[in-house]
Amino acid sequence: MLRSTIKASLRRVNGRSFSSGSAPHRKVAVLGAAGGIGQPLSLLMKLNPLVSQLSLYDIAGTPGVAADVSHINTRSEVTGYVGEDQLGKALEGCDVVIIPAGVPRKPGMTRDDLFNINAGIVKGLCTAIAKYCPHALVNMISNPVNSTVPIASEVFKKAGTYDEKRLFGVTTLDVVRAKTFYAGKANANVAEVNVPVVGGHAGITILPLFSQATPTANLPHDVLTALTKRTQDGGTEVVEAKAGKGSATLSMAYAGALFADACLKGLNGVPDVVECSFVQSSITELPFFASKVRLGKNGVEEVLGLGALSDYEKQGLEALLPELKSSIEKGIKFANQS
Ligand SMILES: NC(=O)c1ccc[n+]([C@@H]2O[C@H](COP(=O)([O-])OP(=O)(O)OC[C@H]3O[C@@H](n4cnc5c(N)ncnc54)[C@H](O)[C@@H]3O)[C@@H](O)[C@H]2O)c1
Ligand SMILES: O=C(O)C[C@H](O)C(=O)O
Numbered sequence: 001m002l003r004s005t006i007k008a009s010l011r012r013v014n015g016r017s018f019s020s021g022s023a024p025h026r027k028v029a030v031l032g033a034a035g036g037i038g039q040p041l042s043l044l045m046k047l048n049p050l051v052s053q054l055s056l057y058d059i060a061g062t063p064g065v066a067a068d069v070s071h072i073n074t075r076s077e078v079t080g081y082v083g084e085d086q087l088g089k090a091l092e093g094c095d096v097v098i099i100p101a102g103v104p105r106k107p108g109m110t111r112d113d114l115f116n117i118n119a120g121i122v123k124g125l126c127t128a129i130a131k132y133c134p135h136a137l138v139n140m141i142s143n144p145v146n147s148t149v150p151i152a153s154e155v156f157k158k159a160g161t162y163d164e165k166r167l168f169g170v171t172t173l174d175v176v177r178a179k180t181f182y183a184g185k186a187n188a189n190v191a192e193v194n195v196p197v198v199g200g201h202a203g204i205t206i207l208p209l210f211s212q213a214t215p216t217a218n219l220p221h222d223v224l225t226a227l228t229k230r231t232q233d234g235g236t237e238v239v240e241a242k243a244g245k246g247s248a249t250l251s252m253a254y255a256g257a258l259f260a261d262a263c264l265k266g267l268n269g270v271p272d273v274v275e276c277s278f279v280q281s282s283i284t285e286l287p288f289f290a291s292k293v294r295l296g297k298n299g300v301e302e303v304l305g306l307g308a309l310s311d312y313e314k315q316g317l318e319a320l321l322p323e324l325k326s327s328i329e330k331g332i333k334f335a336n337q338s
Contacts, residue, residue: 023075026264027053029094029136031125032101033080034061036246037141040253041100042069048257050264051076057090058101059083087125091132096263098170098256099125102142104247105239111144111202112327118142119151119334126152130159137166137263137299141256145169145201146324147331149278149288154335165299168263169278171201171290172255173248177234178208181227186217197231197276198291198306198317200327205320206232211310224312266295279303286321288328 028045032038033056042056046069054076056066066080081090091097102118105111122142129138134156142148149169156162174197183190194214199207208231210224219227230237238248262275273295281289281303292304309317 023050023052024268025052026050026095026267027055027093028076028096028098028260028264029055029057029090029133031057031090031097031099032142034058034065035100036104036249037100037252037256039065040250041098041256042066043072044253044257045098045260046070046072046074046076046078048261048264049075050261050268053093054078055081055090055094057081057087087128088132091128091136094133094136095267096139096260097129097133097136098139098141098260100141100252100256101125104249105143105235106244106246107240109239111235112147112330114143115147115330115334118144118148119331122148122151123155123335126155127159130156130161134159134161135163135166137168137267139168139170139256139260139263141170141252143201144327145171145278146205146288146327147334150328150331151335153280153288154332158335163299164280165301167279168259168293168299169201169288169290170256170259171197171206171276171278172259173252174201174206174208174231174234174290175276176251176255176258178210178213178227178231181230181234182210182213182217185219185223185227186213186215188215188217196292196307198289199320200278200288200290200324202327203232203323204316205324205327207313207316207320208232209307209309209313211313212307221312228312228316262295263299266299266301267297269297274304284317284321286325286328289324 028051030042033042056062062080062082066078070078102121140149178195179193183193197208199205262273266273277293278290294302
């Protein structure tokens with residue numbers, strides 16, 4: 001009933017004022033759509049003209065979010081799905097699946113403290129993705145990303161659907177933060193700033209490469225170390241400011257929407273779409289690593305190298321490898337034991 005009402009009102013809206021142009025049909029699902037990230041992310045995906053069908057799934061609360069978002073007069077048809085019984089329908093035919101499902105940190109916690117709850121959630125959702133939309137590009141937001149991406153890869157391998165080009169850990173928020181903080185210190189127009197961020201997505205595994213930042217600013221070493229530390233601690237800064245009410249949601253929704261948009265552009269054949277992401281990689285000895293990635297019609301087209309690093313960044317790279325290795329191994333072990 002709700003679904004048909006939403007569809008009918010969208011047909012009216014679309015028929016009157018919105019043309020989808022020649023963009024191909026693209027179905028995008030948000031899993032965890034009623035959450036702190038999920039709601040604003042659903043809004044931002046509804047604003048994206050590359051999306052034709054928007055599927056909002058959660059274990060509770062999605063009918064309300066879907067009804068609300070669906071009244072916006074943009075291209076996509078919105079459907080809300082609630083509970084495991086409806087997960088298959090939510091996923092069928094998806095081109096991109098974005099996963100912000102799971103618990104967030106409270107002050108004093110590390111991202112790894114979320115593992116015990118979120119690992120099981122991600123495993124269950126990825127099992128369903130393997131069954132209902134094995135070719136979708138998966139954008140993993142749920143923490144700890146350094147472990148949830150390896151969990152997803154193992155689930156897909158077991159199901160026989162793993163394609164390393166289609167699995168992404170979303171590290172875009174680290175890039176968004178690095179750009180914002182750098183622009184402030186470099187007195188640069190933030191819209192023109194670029195900063196690659198490599199490694200992983202937790203503490204010292206987040207390695208911003210300010211030596212490659214543009215426009216160049218020749219910032220002194222103490223400023224660069226402070227910028228690095230602030231980027232690495234950006235998530236904790238928000239967790240502490242929210243004082244028990246969760247972690248970054250609005251900036252994460254923005255970052256998640258940027259990354260999903262890049263995936264859609266790549267799928268649609270737009271050339272030279274490059275974003276940083278935590279993907280299967282051979283640029284270090286670790287099986288997964290975040291770096292610049294070229295996106296294309298099949299997902300990852302090319303994992304780009306690290307480029308020239310400063311001595312400080314080389315030290316940062318050496319320091320992060322053991323922690324990142326152990327988080328990756330923890331995810332792989334969990335997926336294969338449980
Ligand atoms: N990658 C990043 O940069 C980044 C940034 C911010 C937050 N996060 C992570 O994103 C996750 C979500 O954060 P949040 O603030 O939105 O949390 P939240 O608690 O506000 O929302 C999470 C949502 O997930 C839903 N959920 C739980 N189990 C589910 C399941 N099995 N299937 C579908 N939905 C399920 C909940 O019902 C809830 O609506 C956390 O793990 C957080 O650490 C990652
Ligand atoms: O810090 C967190 O727990 C959430 C997220 O990973 C972030 O970087 O904001």
